[in-house]
Amino acid sequence: xxxxxxxxxxxxxxxxxxxxxxxxxxxxxxxxxxxxxxxxxxxxxxxxxxxxxxxxxxxxxxxxxx
Numbered sequence: 923x924x925x926x927x928x929x930x931x932x933x934x935x936x937x938x939x940x941x942x943x944x945x946x947x948x949x950x951x952x953x954x955x956x957x958x959x960x961x962x963x964x965x966x967x968x969x970x971x972x973x974x975x976x977x978x979x980x981x982x983x984x985x986x987x988x
Contacts, residue, residue, distance in 0.1 A: 924978065926978075926982060930972075931982050933972075934968065934972055934979065934982045934983065935982070935983060937968060937971065937972075938965075938968055938979075938983050941963045941967075941968075942963060943962050943963065944962065944963045945960045945961070945962055945963075946960075946961045946962065946963055946967070947960070947961050948960045948961075949961070965979050965980055965983070968983070
C-alpha cells in the first residue's frame with residue numbers, strides 16, 4: 923500500500939469537506955421528454971483532482987480518521 927504524508931491526507935480531507943455533494947454541472951437530457959440532470963462532486967472527482975486512484979481517495983477519507 924502507498925503511504926501518504928499527514929499534510930496530504932489533511933489536504934484531501936479538507937478538499938472533500940468543501941466540495942462534497944456540490945453540483946458540478948447541470949445538463950438537459952432526453953429526446954422526447956426534456957429533463958435536467960445534475961452531476962454532483964464525488965470521490966472520483968477527488969481522485970482525479972489529486973491524481974490518485976478512487977480506492978486511495980476512499981481510504982484516505984473514510985479509513986484514515988483522525
